[in-house]
Amino acid sequence: MTTDDRTPDELLDAIGPAFGKLRRGVLQEVENPISAKDSTRALVLGLVLGCSRDSGEEMTVGGIAASMCVDPSVASRMVTDSIKSGYLLRVPSQLDGRRAVLELSPQGEEFMRDFRRRQRAAFEYITAEWPEADRLDFARLMLRYVDAIEGLKDRENGNGLRAAIEDA
Template identity: 80%
Template structure:
């Protein structure tokens, strides 16, 4: 049975397992494989880079800085695991701890120039992997899937706007 032969319910039921496959190392199966370690580092660095207080980011929500605790929460891992991941990225030269601009007693995380270059390279490799995986798709389908995936991710980001405030 192909995707086109599935009922709407069958398609929607297949989404969860499909996302599971995406998380199980698909980027190791492409022409220029991306290691698990690089994928994990990129996930961590992307969280720091995506934080509104990161250098080079305009913030409409000042007051957010990325900490080891924020990494742990965002990755749904124990703080000790997040701490080891952060330490690994610091030792690799991709990340540094700096004093908070909001509370000088705390340390926050920011990417080094080497970390920014790592992310530029990683994103080029992700695009190459996407193009390799979808090489036999019509261009229209490749672009439509990319557009819909970005829309999906934006909807995930907007979930916090749908929740009532904690103090309501």
């Protein structure tokens, strides 16, 4: 059965498993693969980069742990790896000098530029046989989806997802 042959319910039921497949190393299956270690580093660096650019807030190891839903010791190991690799710096907080916060080093910024180029190349490789209009539509819809996820914290009912699951 192709995607086009599925009913609306079948399509919507297939979304969760499809997202699961995306998380399981799709960037390792392309022409110029991205290693699992680089993917993990990019997750950490992306959180630091997004926090400082988007909100002007500061990112800590605890913030990394909370954002990634991992134990603080796991986040600490990830951060330490990125620091040892030269991609992250631990610096004094500008808001509270007793705290250490994270920021990207120049090497970390270059790593992220390269990672983004590789992500785009992977997308183009995976969708090479798609019509250009489909590629751009998918990109627009994916960005819209991510924006909606970001907007969840602004919704009035903080239990919206929980309520939607219970209603299903």
